[in-house]
Amino acid sequence: MKLVANGxxxxxxxxxxxxxxxxxxxxxxxxxxxxxxxxxxxxxxxxITYDVRGHGATDVPAxxxxxxxxxxxxxGLLDALGIERAHLTGLSMGGxxxxxFAISWPWRVRSLVxxxxxxxxxxxxxxQLAERARIAEERGMGPLxxxxxxxxxxxxxxxxxxxxxxxxxxxxxxANPTGYAASCRAIAQADMTExxxxxxxxxxxxxxxxxxxxxxxxALQIHEHIPGSRYEVIAGAAHLTCVAAPAEFAQAVIxxxxxxxxxxPQQ
Numbered sequence: 248m249k250l251v252a253n254g255x256x257x258x259x260x261x262x263x264x265x266x267x268x269x270x271x272x273x274x275x276x277x278x279x280x281x282x283x284x285x286x287x288x289x290x291x292x293x294x295i296t297y298d299v300r301g302h303g304a305t306d307v308p309a310x311x312x313x314x315x316x317x318x319x320x321x322x323g324l325l326d327a328l329g330i331e332r333a334h335l336t337g338l339s340m341g342g343x344x345x346x347x348f349a350i351s352w353p354w355r356v357r358s359l360v361x362x363x364x365x366x367x368x369x370x371x372x373x374x375q376l377a378e379r380a381r382i383a384e385e386r387g388m389g390p391l392x393x394x395x396x397x398x399x400x401x402x403x404x405x406x407x408x409x410x411x412x413x414x415x416x417x418x419x420x421x422a423n424p425t426g427y428a429a430s431c432r433a434i435a436q437a438d439m440t441e442x443x444x445x446x447x448x449x450x451x452x453x454x455x456x457x458x459x460x461x462x463x464x465x466a467l468q469i470h471e472h473i474p475g476s477r478y479e480v481i482a483g484a485a486h487l488t489c490v491a492a493p494a495e496f497a498q499a500v501i502x503x504x505x506x507x508x509x510x511x512p513q514q
Contacts, residue, residue: 249304252323253316258304259297259324263289266357267333268504269321270296271341273363273487274434275388275395275427276418277303280338283411284489287497292334292504297324299344301426310429314437318347325355334504335448336360338489339461340430346439346469349446356448358507360500363458363486365465366440366472376435380428388427392419398460399486411490443472449506450476453499455484455491477503 249256260278262285272280278296288294298305300312300320321344325333334357337345342364349356368376382390396405396412396419405412450473454466463480470478479499484491 250324250327252327253320254323255300255306255308255320257297257300257306257320257324259295259328261293261295263292263294265292266504267325267328267330268292268294268500269325269333269335270294271321271335271337271344272296272299272302273339273341274430275302275391275422276415277422279303279418280415280487281489282414283493284497284500287493288500291501295324295328295333299341299430301423301430307423307426310425310432312429312433314343314347314433314439315351317344317433318351321348322352322355331355332357334358334360334500334507336362336500337364338362339364339486340434343434343437343439346443346446347437349448349450350439350442353445353447356446358504359446359448359450360453360503361450361466361469362453362496363455363461363466363488364469365437365461366443366469367438368435373435376431380431383424383428383431387424388420388422391427392416395419400491401457401483401485403483404485404491415487415490440468440472443469444474446473446476449503451499451503452476452478453481453488453496454479455481455486455488457483457485458488460486 452470
């Protein structure tokens, strides 16, 4: 389904009833990242997945993009769907979008799961993101796919679950290079660490023990700056913990949502 939010046409899907839960995907993929998770969450939540700007079936406006743009898109999506407050779960770039949203609109976040993500990148990390943006613009997504999969999954997982890796490979291959490049630059520019003190929702910072893209020390930095947050490691998983360990990931989301205070009934 599509709707117009924050001036762009956005693609979204939803499943289940209950309290709204928004899942925000990683760089270079789209709403399909969450295919293994939705059946585990939709019995308890109204699960909404969407393609962020520059990705999937959502518009690819001209860059530059910023994290504020992504967060305003999400706010527009919630407004269009009539949702005042929601549980948020974001992975990688999606976790950065969730952080920015929680910083800008803390009262709209019921609970927050920040998975395999960062609040800022080092100079070397920013250089690598700039290089990926350059490659995407000059040569397309092809040269980026296999190095990405090597970072996102452990060798053991790639060997044991080739069908899961192939599914993510196909999504990456379909990515829009222009949207990917603009998103790389937005990620590189993000610097949210010192603002995380403004996050008020029950928060879980989740990371795979083998994550090389946003390793545990980056997750710990987020955890140390969000008051009252929790920190968990999924053993043996690399960057895409929601694919490598969907049951464990879903249970972490559910447990975090249960920490949220119930909404007061409307008068």
